[in-house]
Amino acid sequence: NAGVTQTPKFQVLKTGQSMTLQCAQDMNHNSMYWYRQDPGMGLRLIYYSASEGTTDKGEVPNGYNVSRLNKREFSLRLESAAPSQTSVYFCASTPRGWGESSYEQYFGPGTRLTVT
Amino acid sequence: GDSVTQMEGPVTLSEEAFLTINCTYTATGYPSLFWYVQYPGEGLQLLLKATKADDKGSNKGFEATYRKETTSFHLEKGSVQVSDSAVYFCALNGDYKLSFGAGTTVTVRA
Numbered sequence: 001n002a003g004v005t006q007t008p009k010f011q012v013l014k015t016g017q018s019m020t021l022q023c024a025q026d027m028n029h030n031s032m033y034w035y036r037q038d039p040g041m042g043l044r045l046i047y048y049s050a051s052e053g054t055t056d057k058g059e060v061p062n063g064y065n066v067s068r069l070n071k072r073e074f075s076l077r078l079e080s081a082a083p084s085q086t087s088v089y090f091c092a093s094t095p096r097g098w099g100e101s102s103y104e105q106y107f108g109p110g111t112r113l114t115v116t
Numbered sequence: 117g118d119s120v121t122q123m124e125g126p127v128t129l130s131e132e133a134f135l136t137i138n139c140t141y142t143a144t145g146y147p148s149l150f151w152y153v154q155y156p157g158e159g160l161q162l163l164l165k166a167t168k169a170d171d172k173g174s175n176k177g178f179e180a181t182y183r184k185e186t187t188s189f190h191l192e193k194g195s196v197q198v199s200d201s202a203v204y205f206c207a208l209n210g211d212y213k214l215s216f217g218a219g220t221t222v223t224v225r226a
Contacts, residue, residue, distance in 0.1 A: 004159075033213075042205060042216040043160075058213065090159055092214075104150055105214055107159035 002026050004108035006091050012114045013081040021076040021111050023091030031094045032074035033058075033105065034066060036087040043090065049074055081115045088112050118143045118210040122217035129196055129224050137191040137220045139180075139206035147208040149173075149182050149189040154203040154219070163191075163204070196224045 007022045025032065031050050035043040045058030049068040063085060065077045078085060092105040123138040141149065148167045152160040164173030169184035178193045189206060201224045206217040
């Protein structure tokens with residue numbers, strides 16, 4: 001069981017370039033999430049998808065777009081990268097559905113992105 | 117909105133010392149509470165959880181009790197090892213989303 005996988009593991013972009021971070025889970029989970037991790041700030045939610053076909057903004061959505069391609073895959077796109085988007089990005093998933101709060105989230109290994 | 121406050125680090129300990137990391141929360145309703153651990157270069161892993169008041173979560177020698185009256189979920193371990201060096205995050209699960217504390221870096225010296 002692979003769990004949650006993310007590609008790429010590392011990426012360096014120049015300001016203004018675009019890229020898509022890929023995430024897939026093989027656990028048949030309903031909900032998927034994108035977070036960014038910055039020193040001293042914990043994890044902040046960028047976007048989430050509570051079920052296939054739906055997406056919602058989190059705390060820090062500006063500069064990002066997402067696609068829930070199917071139940072397995074949830075991608076994060078940076079249309080015009082900025083140095084402020086230098087961070088470690090984590091994808092996560094959970095089996096939870098509507099009204100279920102007790103399930104933990106399962107995290108991928110992360111993508112380290114540097115924007116110069 | 118929901119929020120989590122955990123003690124700031126970094127924390128440096130000797131092997132076999134007692135570890136406590138304080139965590140308090142603000143939330144509407146009755147959230148589930150979690151401790152996640154992040155080892156160097158890796159993603160987050162669930163360490164333990166508690167889903168209702170007075171529940172005690174435990175795993176790998178770590179424990180935390182869900183205290184509704186003090187809105188706390190402090191993490192404790194009686195005798196730490198070098199392999200416990202990591203960043204620890206307290207989190208609560210509100211409506212569809214996890215809210216994380218800032219993380220506490222723990223270093224255990226041999």
